[in-house]
Amino acid sequence: MIWTIVTKELRTLFASPLAWVVLAFLQIILAWIFLTRVDYFLTIQAQLARVPNAPGLTEIVVVPMSGIASIVLLMSVPLLTMRLVAEERRNQTMAMLMSAPISMTQIVLGKFLATLAFLAIVGGLIALMGLSLLLGGKLDLGLIATNLLGLLLLTGSFAAIGLFVSCLTTHPVVAAIGTLAAFLVLWLANIAASDPDSPLHLLSLLKHFENFMNGSIAVTDLIYFALLTATFLILSIRRLDADRLRA
Amino acid sequence: MTNTASSELTVSAQALTRTYGAHRAVRDVSLELRRGEVLGLLGPNGAGKTTTMQMLTGNLAPTSGEVRICGIDLIDLPTQAKSRIGYLPEVPPLYRELKVDEYLRLAGRLHKLKKSALKPAVERAKNRCGLADMGKRLIGSLSKGYQQRVGIAQAIIHDPDVIILDEPTIGLDPNQIREVRALIRDLGRDHSVILSTHILPEVEAVCDRVQILHRGEVVFYDSIAGLKQFRGGQALQIGLRNPPPVAEIAGAAADAEVDAINANLFRVRPRGGIDPTDTLVRAAVERNWGLYLLQPALASLEEVFVHLTQREDDQKEGAAA
Numbered sequence: 001m002i003w004t005i006v007t008k009e010l011r012t013l014f015a016s017p018l019a020w021v022v023l024a025f026l027q028i029i030l031a032w033i034f035l036t037r038v039d040y041f042l043t044i045q046a047q048l049a050r051v052p053n054a055p056g057l058t059e060i061v062v063v064p065m066s067g068i069a070s071i072v073l074l075m076s077v078p079l080l081t082m083r084l085v086a087e088e089r090r091n092q093t094m095a096m097l098m099s100a101p102i103s104m105t106q107i108v109l110g111k112f113l114a115t116l117a118f119l120a121i122v123g124g125l126i127a128l129m130g131l132s133l134l135l136g137g138k139l140d141l142g143l144i145a146t147n148l149l150g151l152l153l154l155t156g157s158f159a160a161i162g163l164f165v166s167c168l169t170t171h172p173v174v175a176a177i178g179t180l181a182a183f184l185v186l187w188l189a190n191i192a193a194s195d196p197d198s199p200l201h202l203l204s205l206l207k208h209f210e211n212f213m214n215g216s217i218a219v220t221d222l223i224y225f226a227l228l229t230a231t232f233l234i235l236s237i238r239r240l241d242a243d244r245l246r247a
Numbered sequence: 248m249t250n251t252a253s254s255e256l257t258v259s260a261q262a263l264t265r266t267y268g269a270h271r272a273v274r275d276v277s278l279e280l281r282r283g284e285v286l287g288l289l290g291p292n293g294a295g296k297t298t299t300m301q302m303l304t305g306n307l308a309p310t311s312g313e314v315r316i317c318g319i320d321l322i323d324l325p326t327q328a329k330s331r332i333g334y335l336p337e338v339p340p341l342y343r344e345l346k347v348d349e350y351l352r353l354a355g356r357l358h359k360l361k362k363s364a365l366k367p368a369v370e371r372a373k374n375r376c377g378l379a380d381m382g383k384r385l386i387g388s389l390s391k392g393y394q395q396r397v398g399i400a401q402a403i404i405h406d407p408d409v410i411i412l413d414e415p416t417i418g419l420d421p422n423q424i425r426e427v428r429a430l431i432r433d434l435g436r437d438h439s440v441i442l443s444t445h446i447l448p449e450v451e452a453v454c455d456r457v458q459i460l461h462r463g464e465v466v467f468y469d470s471i472a473g474l475k476q477f478r479g480g481q482a483l484q485i486g487l488r489n490p491p492p493v494a495e496i497a498g499a500a501a502d503a504e505v506d507a508i509n510a511n512l513f514r515v516r517p518r519g520g521i522d523p524t525d526t527l528v529r530a531a532v533e534r535n536w537g538l539y540l541l542q543p544a545l546a547s548l549e550e551v552f553v554h555l556t557q558r559e560d561d562q563k564e565g566a567a568a
Contacts, residue, residue, distance in 0.1 A: 004356045008342075015344035096340035096401065099304045100357035101330035244325065245308050 001102050005110025006117065009084070013118060018083075022076050026069075026122055033068045034129050037061040058140040062130040063213055066147040069126055070209055073119070073155055074187060078179035080118060081162025082172040084111045085240070089170040104240040108163065108233055115159040116152075123151050143215045150212025153225035154205065158183065160232035167239040254282040255317070257331075257408050257439040263302050263312035265295075272298045273463045276312075278441075282408070285435035287454035288443040291552065295463040296443040297337050300413050303441065304334040317408055330358060333407035337414055339398025343387030347378060347397055350386055351404055358405035372400040375433075377426060392423045399427070403434065410434055412442040416449060428453050447548040451475070459555065466555040478551060483515045483524065484508070484544035488537025499523075499530035514544050 013019045041060045048054040088094040097107050130144050161182050166175040183205075190204035201207050208221045258280040265273045273295040280286050288296045301307035303314055305321050305328065314321040316328040342350055351369045360368055373379050376396040381389065386397060395418060402410055415431065416424045431453050434440055444450060450457050450471070457474050459467035467477070490496075490511055497505045500523035504516040517523050524541070531538035546554065 001357075001359070004353070008353055011349070012342055012344055091340075091343075092336060092338040093340040093342060095304075095306055095334065095336040096354070096357070098306045099329055099332060099334040100354075101326040101359060102357060103326060243307060244305060245322065 001106045002110045002113065005097075005102075005107060006114045009111055009114030010117060013080070013083075013114070018079065019118065022079060023121065023125075026072055026076060027125060029072055030065060030069055030126060030129065033065050034061065037064055038133070056140060057133055057137045058130075058143045061133065062139070062144055062147060065130070066126060066151055067213060069122070069151060070154055073122065073151075073158065074183050075180070077115075077119070077155065077158040077162055078176040078183070080115055081159060081166055081179060082176035083166070084115065084163050085166040085236075086169050086172045086175040090172065098244065104237045104244070108236045108240065112159055112163055112233060112236075115163070116156055119155040119159065120152065123148055123155070126151070140215075146212050146215050146217055149217070150209050153212070153222070153229075154209050157205070157225050157228040157232075160229040160236070161186075164232040164236045164239065167236045256280070257282050257317055258303065258441070259315045260303060261313050263299065263309045263314070265298050265302060265307065266310045271463050273302070273309075273460075276458075276460070276463075276465055278458060278465075278468075280409070280439045280441065282439055283436060284456065285431065285440045285442070285454045287450035287457045288441060288460060289445065289447065289450050289457055289548075290443075290460035291445055291548075294460040296460055297413055298463075299460070300334070300336075300411050300441070300443060304332055304411055305329050306334075306336075330405070331408040333402035333405065333410045335398045335402040335412045335415060337417075339394055340401070341386045341394055341397060343385070345386055346382070347373070347384055347386060347389075348382040350397065351400055354401035355404050358407075360405055368404050368406070372404045375403065375430060376400040391418045392420060395419060395423075395427070399430070408438060410438050410440045412440065414443055414445075416444065416446075424449075445548070447551070459551070461552060461555065467551075475545070477554075478546045482517070482544040483527070484512065484540065484542050485515060485527065485531075485538065486512050486540030487531065488539055489535060491534065491536060495534075496527075496530075499534075500527045512540070 038061055041057060085094070088097070127144065127148055130139070133139055162175075162179040165179040165182060166172075169175050169178070186203065186205045188204070188206070190198075190201045190207055192200055202224075208224045211218055211221050256279060258278065260276065260278050263273055263276045264271065276295070276299055278286065288299060290296050298307065302309045302312075303321075305314075305325050308322065314328075316331050319328040319331070321328040342353075345353065348369060351372060352365055355365045355368050369382075373382060376399050378393070378396055378400060381393060381397075386394065389397065395415065399412065399415060402412065412431070416427050419427060428449065431440055431442060435453070435455070442453070451474065454471060456470050457467070458465055467474070469477070485496075487496075488511065490513070493505050493507055493513070496513060496515070497503055500515050501517065501521045503518055503523050506514045506516075508514055515523060515527065528538065528541070530536070
């Protein structure tokens, strides 16, 4: 049943121009960053050769690209998640899902996985651009893998938060703005804390994502993203069930 | 349609109430429906028809009361109960960017139809709703009437025990209305159908029983015959070119109650269940009244409402006194 929802979401997503515009927009930005970084690497290659333990192709091209990708996704995920529930409510199509013999958990997971599948396409494009460098150079594949894992976990949390905000309203635009605001608060939570031991650092998405970009996988970061995603998925299920269940 | 007492109970709702803050949208609505029956929910806009239907289909939780579909509690076992319901909301839940076939396949899959059963189910639903040639069309490009039919098709695709249609004929042209009514009567033969409308003749055309809602409460619950009786029984409207005094008409019509509507038109309400038609016609011919019109004088929906709500107010006053 979850699969039915996933295919339905992807089909309606790709039937609208939004998905294609977002994909094209992301690809243009990322390709541009990619090319400028490759260009930069070529100009400083001679100097790098003289430095012991110098950063390689992966550090100079792929890591900055996933850094930029995380910010571009932060801005584009709200556009994808805003429609998930808010638009169905607005078009009155939610009644079809609500009166079908499927649970709210299945609806929420289906919508979440469909968004994640779309975002995995973006991740795949990033991976392909990075791996294309293998044609003429050496890459640190482990570092690329942790970068992609970090991006996947990050976008998973984005999708879960966006889905929850979309459950709160019937206006897709309100959902998009609310989601973006929530992302920025989580992204920049550490800026508010000048004390390096402040617990706000634990909340910051950026801090946790940075570790993956540097190639380290810490259990705390994995738990952080898992908890964040699970919390907002459960909140979404509870929000949708609230209409159906007795208060 | 006949012998309903022996067939199984498909819908049973007890004392449904839904409040929004201080406002009571639906108060104490109970209904029962058996297989092979068509129930009409009749009421003006804002009477609570849609809210009642949303509660019956599990889209909205009742503040109190319970719903059982084929004996399954809708709140405790929602997925099992919902698989027996087909629901067409007031606004058809259509994904405009899908084709009719794609959309109906999605509806079938959402209702857990097996892959092998999906294709025949889509074909059957399309044929029943007159959509046989529309499979490849985008839903967004269909006219309102066809969109409404797609909405009905998605409600019947899984051959549910209970079909709930919220204002199924709204926005259709007269031909389409006739087709949809015929379809509902057809569906009502081996399913239970609940439909809502604010058109009185529609209820009389397709329903076996009727429940009239007014301000969230049931004010009338009876068979169609009972409704007709209530709308005026054997009351007649007659038109006379040379009308005699009212008392003379009353005398000719077995002492019926006669009101003059205007100089030539009269309403005749029989007393004591005696049909005055024959005596009236004979008198009109013999005494040369110039009879040019003789028809049943049925109360319109507005009059029924005025009547029902007045009766309720009278009862309240009686209780207060």
